[in-house]
Amino acid sequence: MSRQAVQWVNRWLWILLLGGLLSACALASTHAAPIHREEQIAVPGGRLFALVRGENPKAPILVWLHGGPGGAERPLFRLYNTALERRFVVVYLDQRGAGRSFDAKADPRALTIARHVKDLDLVVDQICREQGQSKVVLLGHSWGSALGLFYAQAHPEKVSAFIGVGQVSSEIGRQWSQHRFVEDAARGRGDAQALGRLRAIGPPPYSAAREIATQRLVERFGGYYRVMPDMKKVIARGILQGYVRPWELKQIFRGNAVSLEAMNDEILKLDLPTQVPEIRVPVAFLLGRYDRQVDSRLAADYFQRLRAPAKIVVWFENSAHNAPFEEPDLFVATVPRVARQLGVAVGPPQ
Known part of the structure; x- marks a missing residue:
């Protein structure tokens, strides 16, 4: 050559x-490389733990708001709903006083609705800066659904859509509905023991301790989970799959107890049909047909009355209060579909 x-x-x-x-x-x-980072977000009087995960960093931001108050459900969300990380940048936030954000030395008087809303605003701003976005999807479960609506009401310009799961409406109305449900179910089954416990608890309004005791009776008759799972096995799965550390469990339970006690008086005043009659962001309610913990029938009535630019309600026919964990496959398929219907640019799975 x-x-x-x-x-x-x-x-x-x-x-x-x-x-x-x-x-x-x-x-x-x-x-781009998937996102997997843990953050300690500075807020007045402490720091909040957030786990941020997503296979596509350009995907819409989805902020999980757990129940309680103080009920850090991050391990359950990850155990059952990690598939959402293929469609969103998911932010698993431990709210003030909950989970890895719990501080035994913190003043419980700081646990207020207003403080939670301000905390969430700091979290949203930081995550949006990091991801180069301006809005988030809020997905609130139980108490988190009230927090999400209060936040969206205060900062509609930062919320592309709100999705309420096990949606809270009126707290006193919810407690009376619980009471009637347990009484009717116990009488129908001839359960004298449950009726005796209900009489010992007494009628609403409930203290935090009496609310927990009533919830146990709601669980007994299928109003919390339609079919109660073996929680020891659920916890074992969460530990084995790395979603929760064994030594973390005591802190999770302690944070829940402290928050429930500290916020009980304020939570008793919750009446969202009055406090949030209108919202300037698209809204979806995902409701369990058998939910008697917050009573999905009350949530459905609130949905009809709530004024919003767009509204969608989806019923989970085989769930009670915990649709993300009772029908997880349907749930992770429903959330991106509903978000798209509300105008969020959710792409295909990565």
């Missing part, structure tokens, strides 16, 4: 190599 031919071959080899490198870089840029 002549020198000219060799030079010609070498030139084309370099062109091909350079082209391959550029193509690889372009491919890498369109498939």
